Structure formats: structure tokens, C-alpha cells
Amino acid sequence: MKHGFLLLAMAFSLLSCTYSQSTKKTAMDTNDKKNPVYSNSDSGKVNLTDAEWKKILPENVYYIARQKGTESPWSSKYEDSKEVGTYYCAACGNALFKSDTKFESGCGWPSFYQPISKGSIIYQPDHSHGMDRTEVQCGRCKAHLGHVFDDGPPPTGLRYCINGVILDFKKAQEAEEKYKKDTKQ
Numbered sequence: 631m632k633h634g635f636l637l638l639a640m641a642f643s644l645l646s647c648t649y650s651q652s653t654k655k656t657a658m659d660t661n662d663k664k665n666p667v668y669s670n671s672d673s674g675k676v677n678l679t680d681a682e683w684k685k686i687l688p689e690n691v692y693y694i695a696r697q698k699g700t701e702s703p704w705s706s707k708y709e710d711s712k713e714v715g716t717y718y719c720a721a722c723g724n725a726l727f728k729s730d731t732k733f734e735s736g737c738g739w740p741s742f743y744q745p746i747s748k749g750s751i752i753y754q755p756d757h758s759h760g761m762d763r764t765e766v767q768c769g770r771c772k773a774h775l776g777h778v779f780d781d782g783p784p785p786t787g788l789r790y791c792i793n794g795v796i797l798d799f800k801k802a803q804e805a806e807e808k809y810k811k812d813t814k815q
């Protein structure tokens with residue numbers, strides 16, 4: 631009798647283990663898939679086909695980056711984050727924005743007034759949805775990031791309205807350590 635219970639308990643724990651593994655797989659985490667182009671230090675341009683991106687990006691990142699999707703407003707944990715560090719492209723690791731150029735725009739998406747460098751971002755005219763807007767893309771992999779508007783604060787007067795899903799944040803200290811490690815190799 632005691633033995634039977636033990637077996638049952640074991641079967642249950644095995645079941646719950648497979649269950650938690652399968653939910654983990656569908657969880658949208660950048661670490662779930664292998665991304666061979668991701669690098670915080672390589673500035674070489676990335677040119678992959680749509681099918682290749684689909685293979686290496688988590689579903690939600692693929693939707694924003696390659697299908698020019700838009701996340702729901704107020705859905706990003708970065709929207710009101712005031713942590714000090716650097717925001718990278720979640721698709722390729724390219725540095726995009728520094729936290730000291732982030733501001734509270736009230737628009738529901740993480741907002742910045744200036745990219746980290748001129749080449750970090752590409753600008754494309756966007757006439758979709760009956761609007762005249764300027765789309766911003768990652769300068770390294772051309773992932774769709776969001777749009778830039780001219781109603782931002784000084785000194786630039788610009789508002790880079792960016793989908794949080796496509797941002798990968800690293801705290802200042804972590805980023806510095808990683809940079810040191812990467813350049814040593």
C-alpha cells in the first residue's frame with residue numbers, strides 16, 4: 631500500500647515536471663531559442679531571411695521586429711523603469727539607447743529623446759494606417775523598433791516611441807562587465 635502511494639507520487643511529480651517544462655517552452659523568453667547573431671559588441675550588419683529570423687527569435691520579438699507589430703500600450707516593464715543602464719536590440723544585441731535619455735512621455739511605450747549613436751538607428755518613412763510617420767529600425771539588423779515623433783523634450787525635441795519587447799536592458803554595471811569580458815577574448 632505504502633509502495634503504491636510512492637509510485638503515484640513519483641508519477642505525479644514526473645507529470646508536473648513535464649508540464650512545467652512545456653509551459654517554459656512557450657514562455658516568451660529570449661533565452662529559449664539559440665540566437666547566433668546576438669552580440670553586444672559586434673557591429674557587423676546582420677542580414678537574415680525572414681525564415682531564419684523566425685527560427686531564432688521568440689514569437690513576440692519576431693512579431694515586433696520582422697512583422698512591424700506594436701505591443702499593447704502600458705504592457706512593457708520598461709515603460710516606467712528608471713534603472714540606469716543600456717537598452718539593446720532584443721533581436722541582435724545592438725546598443726540602441728542609454729537610460730539617461732529615457733523620459734516619461736505618458737504615451738504607454740518606453741520613450742527616449744536620443745539614440746546612443748547616429749548609426750545605431752535607421753529611419754524609414756512610414757505611410758501605413760493613413761498616417762505620415764517615421765519608422766525607426768535597428769541600425770544593425772533592421773528590426774522594427776517603433777516610431778520617432780517631433781514632440782519630445784529638449785535638447786533634441788524628439789520622442790523615440792519604442793516597443794519594450796524589442797528592448798533588452800542591461801544594468802550599467804552588468805553591461806560594463808560583459809563588455810570587458812567580450813573585448814578580452
Ligand SMILES: [Zn+2]
Nearest residue numbers: 719722768771
Ligand atoms: Zn538589431
